[in-house]
Amino acid sequence: MSPILFYGVPSGCSFGSIVALEWLARPYRLCRIEMPSVVTSDAYKRINPVAETPSLMTADGRVISETIALLNHLGPLGIERRLAFAQGTHDFDRWNQMLAFLNTTFFGSFSPLWYAYEHELEPEAKQALTDYGRAKVEKAHARLEALLGDRPWLLGEHRTLVDAYFIGIARWTKYHDAVDRRAFPNVRRLVEKLEADPAVKFAHAIEQQRPAVSAGGFEGEVRLEDAVESIRRAAA
Structure with a gap:
């Protein structure tokens, strides 16, 4: 199972996390979260009780929230691409x-x-x-x-x-x-x-629900209900 990024619209700061995932060029999926309606729903609060985006469901079903924590989680995946640095340096x-x-x-x-x-x-x-x-x-x-x-x-x-x-x-x-x-x-x-970066153009297209061409590992969007079910199965 590839990770799922829960991104907020309109104009959520999670935009940057979409760009980051594109630059990393590893498989990932997206889940669109409308603000303020869906982000405060009981369904999304099962993902993030604080009712904020972004959140990232990892491949093994864990959830990471808060952008700094999320990017520090992704950082080690980007060291070879010089997108991040080894801790302690x-x-x-x-x-x-x-x-x-x-x-x-x-x-x-x-x-x-x-x-x-x-x-x-x-x-x-x-x-x-x-x-x-x-x-x-x-x-x-x-x-x-x-x-x-x-x-x-x-x-x-x-x-x-x-x-x-x-x-x-x-x-x-x-x-x-x-x-x-x-x-x-x-x-x-x-x-x-x-x-002018292709990943940024991709993120804009995703937010605006226009045809979007990924230069990374984008595998499509998933419904919130399906993402919640994935977490439930992972915890079982």
């Missing part, structure tokens, strides 16, 4: 540090914008929250601009799974009209390079 520490920055500072900067988008608020409150969120996103971009410098990828001369996670979040800038990326040329350069 300096490069692994840099890899993990950048993952943490993306998960806290970069991802977190969009939280006010998502809250304003998903909740009914008085117009004044919504505008105040939106302005606050845009200021946080701009500050996070400035920090990332400095961290990236003139490197071609987040960690240096070649792409890693960290870059896959990054593009899943970076596209929210356009979704929320949050910041003018032209003010951050290093970040803009990286985003444009990633958007």
Whole structure:
């Protein structure tokens, strides 16, 4: 049985995990989770009680949630492709540090914008929250601009799974009209390079339910009900 990635739509951060699986070129399947309806359902809570995506059901039926944990699980599969690094090395520490920055500072900067988008608020409150969120996103971009410098990828001369996670979040800038990326040329350069990548184009097509051509090991989509049954059988 190949692993199953439970990805959230619309515009879930699990987008980056699809890209990561494509780059790894190993067999995997996908399960589409609509947000907020299906992600909070009893069926999905059997997969992830926290009711968030992404989650990954491994080949032996275990479930891993939280993006950092998921990418650290996948990382060893990508060491030969230079997509990750062996634990205990300096490069692994840099890899993990950048993952943490993306998960806290970069991802977190969009939280006010998502809250304003998903909740009914008085117009004044919504505008105040939106302005606050845009200021946080701009500050996070400035920090990332400095961290990236003139490197071609987040960690240096070649792409890693960290870059896959990054593009899943970076596209929210356009979704929320949050910041003018032209003010951050290093970040803009990286985003444009990633958007041209076949795996990123594949992930966009999957989310938008358009014909999608995999360059990796994609084996098709499965229904949530069937995935839950697979976990039940694995636990029996």
